[in-house]
Amino acid sequence: MSHSTATSARDRLEQILSRLNERRHEEKAFMRVYADSARAEADAADRRRREGNGLGPLDGKIVSIKDLIDVAGEPTLAGSVIRRDTPAAERDALVVRRLRAAGAVIIGKTHMTEFAFTAVGLNPHYPAPGNATDKTLIPGGSSSGAGVSAAEGTCDIAIGSDTGGSIRIPAALNGIAGFKPTARRIPLDGTFPLSPTLDSIGPLARAVADCAMADAVMAGVQPYPLAARPVAGLRIGIPFGLLLEDLSPEIATAFSASLDRLAGAGAEIVDCTIDDLIGRLRQATRIGSIAGLEASRIHAAWLPDDTAPVDERVKAPLRRRLAVSDEAIANLLQTRRALAAEMDERLSAYDLVALPTTPIAAVPIASLETDEAEYDRVEGLLLRNCQVANQFNLNAVTLPMPGLTRPAGLMLVGRNGTDETVLATALSAEALLRDK
Template sequence: MSQSNTPARDHLEQILSRLDARRDNEKAYVRLYAESARIEADAADRRRQIGATLGPLDGKIVSIKDLFDVAGEPTLAGSIIKRTAAVPKQDAVVVKRLRAAGAVIVGKTHMTEFAFTAVGLNPHYPVPGNATDESLIPGGSSSGAAVSAAEGTCDIAIGSDTGGSVRIPAALNGLVGFKPTARRVPLDGAFPLAPSLDSIGPLAHTVSDCALTDAVLAGEPATALAPRPVAGLRIGVPRGQLLAERSAEIAAAFSASLDRLTAAGAVLVDCTIDDLIDRLREATAIGSIAGLEASRLHADWLSDQDAPVDVRVSSTLRRRMLTPQTALDALLETRAGLVGDMDARLSAYDLIVLPTTPIAAVPIVSVEADEAEYDRVEGLLLRNCQVANQFDLTAITLPMPGQTRPAGLMLVGRNGMDKTLLAVAASVEALLRDN
């Protein structure tokens, strides 16, 4: 992580000044911690003056998604019905680890309600427009996280990823976004969507920043990332349904990215995973794992037909509540078998590569009032990313160059291969930046 010569307090004040100037029209942040952030920034500067450090995040400005507990305030998770919820007595584990690493937590960012949707709309709050063009969707569910990092009102954003909620908005806003292997980063104090699929990851401008942040979140030593050259790596390209319906621009950028990998000595091999995806799709005909698990978590308000919750969330969860628990248990057992099958399938490759999303960000107005278009866009945004969650893999998105609107290249690794994936991603990042 590059070390700026700007004192943390000065950097923070620049950010707070920007946010104050738009305080009547704030769309990225739901809550700011200006005073505590100043105290944290001053402490980081004092350490720096005496040559001490808490690590590479010391003094870095960090935003956190609105589903992480902060002691003394209700955790809203993008909802208004949680305003009267019990107040946590301690920070989420990842928040504690960030503070211990010297991070300056500037605020909580907007998200879709209960992290349930991928487009970035939440009826209770204004839509955080895409950082590259505010008329475009930001992607979700970590919408404000991506916008805050991409626009520079934080250095690093922390989001959650259950079906692509870090990687989708990262790709649409031109960022790096990392989804670690599930359960590697503790979920304690993070409002859940689907415990079987949830993971916590960073959004930032570089692979290095994501890797160092991930180490802190996972409770590991944050050491400099050593890029792993791609020469000789066997990289699978899943030809089939995951490459369908790509925009012409993304198809061209993906092809150009593959050419750069080949030129650098990677061995690209066509691979097939459609059969495994189809088997999981058959198993989830009763409902998605996320929808089914979330319906159990939200049973307390689902019986209230007047609950002020996004209808896209409430209608789905009410349907999923009708599915017997025995059916969900059987689905999770089927999924466990398919996770094993996918691991065996991918053992022939060092990693696989895909477009993160087959489309770039669309205009907000195109999905706000047209439910059919909303469903089409959301389905495409989720399609490629959710494979990593469903099959218990690790994945990272990197910005592809030369795009009119940002789009990502996704590298996917086997369960537990996080460090290897990050090291390879650092080399791929350099290849994509060389023009």
């Protein structure tokens, strides 16, 4: 379905609802579909368009919402069965209110891994949504349903969250764009936290322009079509070292070809060293990841309960982190702030940093379901490059790389607060990276 078609929002919505209805007995990407309210919203958008008083670029766009963001009238499960009895949300999360006010048609809530803690896309309580390009492959997580819904066209834009790569990993593995804003750019009010220090809410879509519009609306800034920022003359740093190890041969080739296209358009590709800063943060987080430590406090009430029906991959690490003192966590966060300031200084020499979003493409779901060691290896690789942007308080966008049999992404990373510049550059890079 093309974005530019002049079909009405209601017609496009009905096409999607009919697809979802056909597979309703095996639905895996969506937790809930709001058919009635979405129809009313689509009709209102069409009426505004006919009357010539549209609400801007998001008016009539069909948007899915990750299941840790409040939608009034139902409990926010955050991918967990233990939250089924929590009271219904009294009002929409702030980002949902802003999206609705901009005319977005909210179609439903998407699947996620439990409490957004894991990156592969599997949740023991629900069948895994298969990758949009091949249902036997992992979708990536934790915004698994978001990545699939945006890539398969059951929404125009999916809203996800990203604490260590949870927007960019599913976007990359499903062959679409995804944007992790600078933390705090988009308010977290009404969203279930994983790690208040690292959490960001952001968009996934087939086009960067849609990500940019959704980002602006959720950030509360005036959405206007971003002007593409040419890559000519940009200094793009490549962090040779840790983050370029263990690339699959296909991704190594595609990354190199992507850099060639950027260089061909006039970008200056230069070496950039950040391994020392990554090493120091790794040392500081030997007591536990920031996300795991903060989550252990959020989930402290049920963690001591051996019978709590929660994914072992969530329960076990969080339980270990409960033993770490509040003082040790405070010291770690102070170290992290200092390292983020050093990273900001280091990156001031570059317009952007470029990396493969993930070192590997999606693997078969079956290969991970019973092999714990392989699951851990794959998850570690998926998180490795993405989490740097969260840990050092940066922003980052992933774009599909050309020439691959299974999708993977090129990640452009910018300094704290350079979100609009990164998105504007991504608009140019997206055009350069299209499969020719």
